Amino acid sequence: MNTNSNSYTIGYASIMVIIVAFLLAFVSSSLKEKQVENVKLDTKKQILSALNITDGDVASNYNEMVKDFVLNADGTLTEQSANDFKVDYSKEIKENRLHVFECNVNGEKKYLFPVRGAGLWGPIWGYVALNEDKNTVYGTYFGHEGETPGLGAEITKPFFSEQFKGKTVSKDGNVVLSVVKNGKVSDSSCEVDGISGGTITSKGVDAMLKESLSRYKSFLASAVATDANSGATKVEAAADSTAKCAAAKAVEANAAQASGKDGYGDFTAVEAAKANVDSIHQEVKDELKK
Numbered sequence: 001m002n003t004n005s006n007s008y009t010i011g012y013a014s015i016m017v018i019i020v021a022f023l024l025a026f027v028s029s030s031l032k033e034k035q036v037e038n039v040k041l042d043t044k045k046q047i048l049s050a051l052n053i054t055d056g057d058v059a060s061n062y063n064e065m066v067k068d069f070v071l072n073a074d075g076t077l078t079e080q081s082a083n084d085f086k087v088d089y090s091k092e093i094k095e096n097r098l099h100v101f102e103c104n105v106n107g108e109k110k111y112l113f114p115v116r117g118a119g120l121w122g123p124i125w126g127y128v129a130l131n132e133d134k135n136t137v138y139g140t141y142f143g144h145e146g147e148t149p150g151l152g153a154e155i156t157k158p159f160f161s162e163q164f165k166g167k168t169v170s171k172d173g174n175v176v177l178s179v180v181k182n183g184k185v186s187d188s189s190c191e192v193d194g195i196s197g198g199t200i201t202s203k204g205v206d207a208m209l210k211e212s213l214s215r216y217k218s219f220l221a222s223a224v225a226t227d228a229n230s231g232a233t234k235v236e237a238a239a240d241s242t243a244k245c246a247a248a249k250a251v252e253a254n255a256a257q258a259s260g261k262d263g264y265g266d267f268t269a270v271e272a273a274k275a276n277v278d279s280i281h282q283e284v285k286d287e288l289k290k
Helices: 006-050 058-065 090-094 152-156 158-164 199-214 217-258 268-289
Strands: 066-071 077-079 098-105 108-118 123-130 137-144 178-180 191-193
Touching (some): 006 058, 006 066, 006 123, 006 137, 058 066, 058 098, 090 098, 108 199, 123 199, 137 152, 137 158, 152 158, 152 199, 158 191, 178 199
Antiparallel strands (some): 066 077, 066 098, 098 108
8 A cells, every 4th residue: 555645645634534523522422411510500600609609519509599480471480490490591581581599698588680781792691689679789790701801801800790789779660770981970879880991891781781670670569569568558457456446445435434433534535536547547548559
């Protein structure tokens, strides 16, 4: 065999290419499951970072603290199995499958929402964790695919994400959590400074927050409604209690007067007080119907 011929060279090269391609395919296939698990683990680490948890075993902490739910049209939540865990929510959002993570951090309930948007050079994403009131930021995490190092890429740094802690998410049913031009914060209750030199990326984060969190308006608003109803219920209960007390005293006084006991006098004031409580009670009910 002439090893210097063109046919030999071409044949040898072809065989080597086939062998190498087969080996690469085999290695890739063998490692695929491990790669998928690593991506899932990294996503869980991002979620925990938004909950201000950076120490300890990621898998263990996630399993103990976080539950993944999908928001139903009626505002209820359906828990997802561990096998349904997602690492990219872009498709889920398009299909109107909105994920809500219910978390337990040191005995306190938190709600966490994935957010997705576009930066200067590519996709940006993140997670926003809220307190149980569903309106106060507990923590955030932001990531990017290809923003400029030292500029837009700074959204991943703690100095940027820590600005969001304690900020208000919505007012009067509208998302007001905002990223504004660096040094231009006018309302510190809901605005944070953008990245200096990373204006477009900062605007991308601002748009991402408003667009993504607005999808959860009904769920976020339910906390306000619950608090209002809870307060009204307490007022109503107090009115009920006072009315019953006044009525009981009136009955007791009438009975005493009928039996000839002294010290009760005129009961007009007692009945007037009861009528006043009944009036307040009715006002509360009327207000609840609005």
